[in-house]
Amino acid sequence: MGAKTLYDKLWEAHRVREDADGTALIYIDRHLVHEVTSPQAFEGLRLAGRTLWRRDSVLAVPDHNVPTTQRRDGVAGIADPVARIQVETLDRNCTDFAITEFHMDDARQGIVHVIGPEQGATLPGMTVVCGDSHTSTHGAFGALAFGIGTSEVEHVLATQCLIQKKSKNMQVRVEGDIGTGVTAKDLVLAIIGAIGTAGGTGYAIEFAGSAIEALSLEGRMTVCNMAIEAGARAGMIAVDQKTIDYIKGRPFAPGGEQWDAAVEYWRTLVSDEGAEFDRIVTLDAGLIRPQVTWGTSPEMVVAITGVVPDPEAETDSVKQSGMRKALDYMQLMPGTPITDIQLDRVFIGSCTNSRIEDLRAAASVASGRKVAANIKQAMVVPGSGLVKRQAEAEGLDRIFIEAGFEWREPGCSMCLAMNADRLQPGERCASTSNRNFEGRQGGGGRTHLVGPAMAAAAAVAGHFIDIRELDEPV
Amino acid sequence: MEKFSVLNGLVAPLDRPNVDTDAIIPKQYLKSVKRTGFGPNLFDDWRYLDPGEPGQDHSQRRLNPDFVLNQPRYAGAQILLGRENFGCGSSREHAVWALEDAGFRVVIAPGFADIFFNNCFKNGVLPIVLDAEIMDRLFAEVEACEGYRLKVDLEAQSLTTPAGEVIGFEVDEFRKYCLLNGLDDIGLTLQHVDEIRAYEERRRQQAPWLFGAE
């Protein structure tokens, strides 16, 4: 057969069988599990008297419900009884089914999409699934990674497979040099702005081009993380030397002879020259500026130099009414410069932007500066216990605390506000997370998505500010 | 899973694009370890004026009179009309469990997010994709005519309006078969145990690092 895309290769390598109508059985190499979307799956297994197909493929961690204030008391430290039951249920299921779990008081605990790569549990060429839509993150390693529902979690636990049809191939190319102050988050927000939140529906997206290649693995994870926000279940990036260097020596990564064999295979995980895509979108990296979302969908995004758009200028009536609803919810007037938007809280964290590189970027802005008086709370939540430890070794915690930020324990935190960290109704937040949906960070809360340096700058200024125009610290 | 064959149901319109799963069932209710009981919290933030928490008696909360599904004319609806990108965002299957618990068996929209679409079929809920122009017309008819019902025939892959108009829709063969027969995916997959084992053996030879020491 002719030239293949990266997705074609990953798909074919995992196809157990395929029916004439294209319905296939796909083998799953890595199954990540967290407390929110798994209890009903384990219950289903028990009710049907089924067992786990391959327990060494499963890695579990509680992250969504865990408090970020302290960890000394373990599960008993969760004040909310309903949340506590959910974490206890995960613990019990992992014990009963003999699954490896990083417990709440384990230094390796963290957001499921941070710890997989950090541990080397995510490897190139794998199929990686999790009952969580941001599983696309792991595609940064040349893996086929996507989110699944709870019924599918049960299906993978019981059969190691999923029933699927192949998606279409899309390539998003970002070419050219990235400007100063522009980060992976800005690239992906600009991509979503360009193709829309449903633009990738039905596709697997491969991100490529010189600007993507230039990103670190942390940056690539940020981009793939938000593939789902462009509607694509899976996002991925070809393997290169950086990918291989990142994995080497991680606890779950292969060693010895197996390492060499693995690397040889991993190097083939690129789209062939001349491979055909159903759709190709190209963006010029040089034109992308720091991005800020203004509405209640990630596609509602503009550059920091821009203004809140006017629904009157929108010709599509459904879109126009969506914009009106968003502006009403966000309490914003068309034409308002983005830099005039005043904030109440700042959240730096989530599986999009809570890795060491993100914290370094935010700390470099926070250093020698103070959180503005109008900001009620500015919070930094590392993605994992190991990220936290690394940041502390580098003194980033001191920088944040001196600037007036709170330094928390790892978890999902105010990305979705299932724990105690949340916005109050009407509060406005600059957040490095991935969803600005109504109420996402707390009922009635208003979320603006930005990159980590932009979030730190907003905390210092009290409103959005172009990171490229930040004055020297006094 | 409950079988789905023919449904003649009351239709309710939800006229906004990008209805995300956070809106369908807000996060505080995801703490449940059960599959049932999510119905009263379907569209919770839009449906009630006061904030809600799990375990509360939701019948005592203040309903938002402006939210379309609170209108008496839509009480008991089983078919929901939506707009572009319905079910986007989080993979939470709780969104489908909430719709189903509230009585909805069919959602019709010009486009669905992939994970939500897939989750529907696992729970006996039929998602139907129709062209935006047909959707515009259905929205107009539902709003104009109280008690508007549609007959959904999965076998025939058709919708019938009260005026007798028949609208065809596409559905994946395999999914249709499972839904018509109320089949459990896991049971079907386990019919291929030998093939899975054979694949696993091949894979273990080619890529031994993917397998733990067991």
Ligand code: SF4
């Ligand atoms: S950090 Fe947010 S988006 Fe990521 S897994 Fe947690 S809740 Fe989901």
